Amino acid sequence: MTNAFLLTSSWHDDDQGTLLTFWWHTALGPLRQQIRQPAICFIxxxxxxRARACAAMLNWPIDIREVGLRRxxxxxxxxxxxxxxYLYRWRDVLQExxxxxxxxDIRPTDRYLMERFVYGFCxxxxxxxxxxGGRYQTLSEGRMRAIGRDDSLPPLKILSLDIETSFPRKGQPDRLFSVGFYAPDFQRVLMIGNAAQTGEDLQLVEDERExxxxxxxxIAEYDPDVIIGWNVVQFDFEFLRRKYLEHDIPFVCGRDGSELQWRQSANNPDRIYMHIAGRVVLDGIELLRNATFQFESFALDDVATHFLQEGKLLHGEQRADDIEYLFAHDKPALAAYNLKDCELVWRIFVKADLMNFAIERSHMTGLLMDxxxxxxxxxxxxxxxxxHRAGYVAPNIGEGYxxxxxxxxxxxDSRPGLxxxxxxxxxxxxxxxxIRTFKIDPMGLSEGMALPTSSVDxxxxxxxxxxxxxxxxxHILPELIRMLGEKRELAKKAGNKALSQAIKVIMASCYGVLGSDGCRFYDTRxxxxxxxxxxxxxxxxxQWIREQGxxxxxxxxxxxxxxxKRSVADDEADAIGKQLIAGLNQWWAEQLQQRFAITSYLEMEYETHYRRFFMPSIRGEETGSKKRYAGLISHAxxxxxxxFKGLEAVRSDWTPLARAFQRxxxxxxxxxxxxxxWLRAEVRSLLNGEKDDQLIYRKRLRRPxxxxxxxxxxxxxxxARLEQWLDMKGLPARFALRGGWIEYRITVNGPEPVWPDGSSGSAADYxxxxxxxxxxxxxxxxxxxxxxxIALAGLQLSLF
Structure with missing residues (x-):
């Protein structure tokens, strides 16, 4: 008997039926469990x-049984x-x-785990x-029991990976220069070059194949549970996969000696999914987004600067040329750059507690970490x-109202003003x-609609x-919400920010999925x-607040x-806020008990006191804007x-000039x-060219x-101007396939990019x-x- 945490899962069919494969992290080391379990659907x-007759006619191994469930x-x-x-062929036959x-459409592995309430740990x-070879343990069939999070398990073995490559140029093949690996107990860069230059962390090999x-x-020697990186699936592993194909080398990186499995999304060819038996691959960008971190740019240099106050060793648009130069002339320097990128990713994962977030998210939802x-x-x-335990089968997508x-x-609508x-x-x-107060729930809706109309009365x-x-x-969902809410409060008290955030994301998604037509429970009721x-x-x-004056x-x-509507000290404002929420919460409790005989779980909180507050109008209109305001608060x-909310000061599509000016x-x-x-001095400074470094726009082309x-x-x-410049220099295009970010200025000759060679370009259009x-x-x-x-700035009207 051993406790375990789920790493990966997969399934396939052989001549004996469907075989589920689970890879677990345990105190015994990595463990592969294989279970025979048929797939299931309901009619x-x-x-x-009629269905049995179809199965018999086709001679398909399908067992149909009544199970005490209903639609x-x-x-x-x-x-x-x-x-x-046979699942989808069976569906098509029956559809006829x-x-x-x-x-x-429920994955057999997901169904097996969820029906046993196994979420991450078991x-x-x-x-x-x-x-x-002794590299891992095996378990055939075996028993599985859900448990809570087990922090006594050994820590996951994690390895950060990053590759350095040539940048695509016309008529030239792309080349792999090096592969870097980082963990606190292990640092290594593998690079093509003369073996005589090999250093402590640098191993040089003869060619790309080697x-x-x-x-x-x-990878096999270090044997990581988790491989982390930055855009690691969409770039690093995608590039490596192509290289292994090019050299006719099986991409064997699974713990059982299996090859990497790879597929592209049918709806989005740029979206790639991969599976490595027994190893999780986590992308820092994707994980940050799932943890609801927001950045103007998710580039490694920018995120590292935010979390670590430290960036990459090479910066800017010339980085591609620098990498190629170092590969040709200073391999130890390129190795240091490669290794530094690996280290930055590792440290971001630690600083943002991303691994703990991924574990908690898996434990709360049953989703695989990746x-x-x-x-x-x-x-x-x-x-x-x-x-299912309540006796129901779920509907298909599109069956709801x-x-x-x-x-x-x-x-x-806001009231604009100061x-x-x-x-x-x-x-x-x-x-x-x-959801919790008004008993909103898919099954509860079915049960409620089965009651007579008078059931409301x-x-x-x-x-x-x-x-x-x-x-x-x-009903089911109200109780789920209660459980999640209580777990989040416990996580907050324990200081477990990762768990608290994971639960917050899950709770917020409960409404989102019910309002999404991609969910089987979608029903606008x-x-x-x-x-x-x-x-x-x-x-x-x-209305109740207005009645209080x-x-x-x-x-x-x-x-x-x-x-x-009157001047108050901070303490008095706080007292009024607390009185309002206490009164309003009590009012709602009484109203809902009286109207519907339900307990109110609505809880108004006093959030902020703005000593000064500004709500703008929609530009050119008298109507107040929405989701845009600024306010002054005092700290303890x-x-x-x-x-600032929604205003120019916090919008990345405005220039640093406008943002700093507004603040x-x-x-x-x-x-x-x-x-x-001050305003007149700012305008003079702009016109005198003293703020030229603040005139850069940064926007994204969302299409080619x-x-x-x-x-x-x-x-x-x-x-377009930048593409012309790159073409003249024989450099690869940047925006031909999928768009991208562009930095530019407005000049007297129109929009000009920030030139990669550092030249200033035309004069700014002040x-x-x-x-x-x-x-x-x-x-x-x-x-x-x-x-x-105009009057305050001391400007001539003709300027405008």
Whole structure:
């Protein structure tokens, strides 16, 4: 018997049926478990005889049994047990007979684990044996029992990988220069070169073929559980895979000697999926995004600077030429660069606690560590086994009600202006709280719709929207939300930020999947009963606050912004905020008990006190904007900070010039500091060329450059000029296949890229920057201060 954590899973069919393979991390070392288990799908009991006749006619090994489950419509269901290779052919055969298969698309490995409530960790029992060569343990069949997280397991063995290559040039093949590996106990760079130059961390090999073979040997020798990198699947492994094919070398990196398995997404050819038996490959970029980190750029240099205050050894657009130069003339320097990239990735994983996040996410959802996104799969892993135990089979995609469209979150029209003393009150986890309070649940909807309409009046059901109603007693999701919420609170108290964040992502996805037509439970009676109830809660909460003598000047999905309408000290503002949330929470508890006989789990929290607050209007209109504001807050240590939301100061598509200008202007206005002389000095500094380093735009071409044919925007014009320059230099195109990021300036000769050779290019068009960058950020607030930008800046009208 041993405790284990899941690394990878797969399945295949042989002449005996479907074989599930699980690779586990255990105290015994890596362990491969193989289990015989047929695939399963469901049909209506009324169709079983015809289905059996089809199976008999085809002589297919399909066993059909009644299992005591039913569809949401109430129709009894039967299970079809068959080898996985027959699943989709079986579906097509039955479809020709008008018979519908359900739950056909659930992976056999996922189903096996979820039905046993195994999420990441488990206890294995059976006859363990050592594989030939002693590299791992094996378990045939065996027993599996769900357990909580086991921190007594040895830490995962992790290896950071990065490759250096030539950059594609016209008429030249791409070349692999080196492969770097990093762990605290192991650093190595394998590189093509003269073996006489080999150093402590650098091993030189004869040619590309030898480099590829030595890479496989090193991975096998170090035997990592997890390989990490930066864009490691889409670039490093994709490049290596092509090289192994080119040299006719099997890409054998699985723990059992199997080859890497590879496929491209049918919907997105740029999206690649890979599987290595017993080894997880984690991409730092994907993992950061899943953990909801946000950066203007996910380039390794930028993210490392953010987390570590340290960057790569080579920077900028000349990096490609530098790498090729070092490969030819200074291999130890290239090895240091290669190894540094590996080390930076490792340290980012540590600093951002990404490995712990990946483990916790797997433990909470049952998703494999390397399965990014997967909100629908995570929801189904949690929901389906509970649904089956409640006696139901899940519907297929498209079977839910969707004749009416569910709205998004409520965003109130704002009141534009400059205000003093604005409080932000925020409903804690509003959508999960609505689900729990109003019993919103796929099975609960089925049970509720089976009750008579009068069940709402007799309080057996809770009314939803679009005619939906939910059973007061029979439901699954509200209890799941309760469990997740309690686990998150415990994680917060324990200081486990990774677990808290993992649960937050899961809870937030519960509404998202119900509102997604890619989910089998998609039904707009479900999603609208969440969002429209949210509208109702914000509107009624705002009305209650107005009745207390305050104004609500804005509301956004789960928050209300309350203007106190008088001058107050910070302590008094805090006291008012706490009184409001206590009163409002009590009011909702009484209202919901009275109206629906339900317990309220709605919890309003006092979030922020803005001493000064600015809400802009939509440019050129009197209507207030949405999701855009700035406010001054005070910290406990007496310091002050201005929070910007959606304004130019925090938007990467505005220049550093505009962003810095807006921050300082608003600071001066909020604290009552004079700004006329400062503004004039800023304008003079711009016109004198003293701010040329702040004039750079950075935007992304989301399509190949060739797709921009009519009304070509400035960033595409700049990209076209850069492509011409690269072509003249014999360098590879950057935007021909999939677009990309471009940095550029507006000059007197139009948009020009930031030239890779460092040349300055044409003179800047300062009138453009005054009119399109500086003036708009000032005019939006001057509308309420009574200032005139042109007069205050001392400019001639002809400039504009």
């Amino acid at each position: 209506d009991v009324s169709d079983t005889e 949401f419509s109430g129709e009894p269901a039967a299970a079809c047990y068959l080898p996985s290779a 007979q008008g018979i519908i298969c359900r739950e056909l 206890q294995l029992d059976g006859e363990f044996s050592e594989a030939p 480099l590829l073979l030595r890479t496989l040997s090193l 399965r990014m996104g997967g909100s629908v799969a995570a929801f189904e892993n949690l929901y389906l086994p509970r649904l 969707h004749e009416q469209k569910s709205p998004g979150g409520y965003v109130m 205000f003093e003393h604005v409080l932000v009150l925020d409903f804690k986890s509003l959508y999960p709280s609505i 007799t309080q057996q059901a809770v009314p939803g929207f679009f005619g939906g109603r939910f059973s007061q007693e029979k 479900l999603s609208s009963s969440i969002t429209k109830r949210g509208h109702e809660i914000i509107l009624q909460s705002s 305050y104004d609500v000047i804005y509301g956004d999905t789960d928050s209300v912004f309350v203007w106190l 240590d007496g310091s002050a900070e201005i929070i 300082e202007l608003y600071r001066r206005i909020f604290v009552g500091e004079a700004y006329g002389d 450059l060739s797709a921009y044919q009519k009304n070509i925007p400035p960033h595409a014009q700049a990209a 009138t453009h920057y005054l009119e399109k960058q500086i003036r708009p950020t000032a005019d939006s607030v001057f509308q309420f201060t009574g200032d005139d930008f």
